[in-house]
Amino acid sequence: MYSVADIDVDICGATKCRLCTQFCPESNTILYDSVRGTAYVAVDRCKGCEICVGICDDLAKHEAIKMLPIDKVVDGFEICKVGFKESLVEAK
């Protein structure tokens, strides 16, 4: 069992922050939905390093990201199923 990052879109959506999108080591993994104004995670790309958690808690001070065991993720977004552009549409 492994864990992935899970962003609370209600907390994040109230911030206009975007900081974790710049620090995740993986490309195309933390995406940003500009309509809802929230970051969200492509669970199939997340490697579970928890760097984003430290960025959100300590730098951004929003505590919007928690690690979740992959089997507890509900409706996790998978970028491989839709591709990038559609993903932004899908998530809205």
Add this chain to the structure above:
Amino acid sequence: MSLETIKVSPGFEKYLPKEYQDLVDDGPFVKQRKVSEMGSFKEAIEEHPMCAGCAMTLFIRLTYVALPSLENSVIVGTAGCGRLAISQGAVPFIYGNYGDTNAVASGLKRGLDIRFPNQEKDVVVMAGDGGLADIGFHAVMHSWFRNEKFTTIMLDNEVYGNTGGQESGMTQKGTVMKMAPLGKKGEKMDMIALAKTSGVAYIARVAPTNPTRVANTIRKAVLIAREVGPTYIQAYTSCNIEYAIPTPLVMDDAREVEADRYGFTEYFTDEAKSYWDNTGRKIKGTVKK
């Protein structure tokens, strides 16, 4: 490959892979993207097997955002961890033999200038500290002495990460590694001083603690290399496996090492400074020529 050199026949765009369409329609191939826009455009690196939480992965990711003309760039690398991600980028990647990256890049840059006189091709060497300071050292130095116009980026994790933890010339004195059990005997090589002595036009030392600064530094190095001469970036990109850094603490480590001994520094020759102040820094967005 330049979008001017390879054009899709009108009407066939929609049959190309989704990834290509995303990159060309609205991605980093049409215009220079900013770090602040990350997450809102398709990035050029696909899935790859580098370790979770690797700072080198983050640095490579930022490099692909920062390059001033992605479609006209060629990356030269070699054995080592970085190539695992670099080889999954939508930019031509030349896998040099361990040791010859800067010789390959020298010939490549000159050849591209002859073959594509109307396009500005950016050649960027990106390889590990072992690849550039140890086995590739002679080729790095001679490319600098010859004033070859390309950028060299050292992904300095201070160890041979890919082969399980041997010391490199860039490892700190005294460090005990899996395959250096008595601790390293010599000092860390001062490649910044060597670059200055060899006449490198722009030199920067940076850690990945400030993504915008990393991106600005890379862009600056590539633009100065086009016009003035060789440029060198030395980036602290910790190996969390060989240095046993728990991944949630990788950025804390980067901040500590930066504060302690890897602070941001940059150096220009007079010619590079004059070019940058008068021309380079005023250039905005993607610069093809």
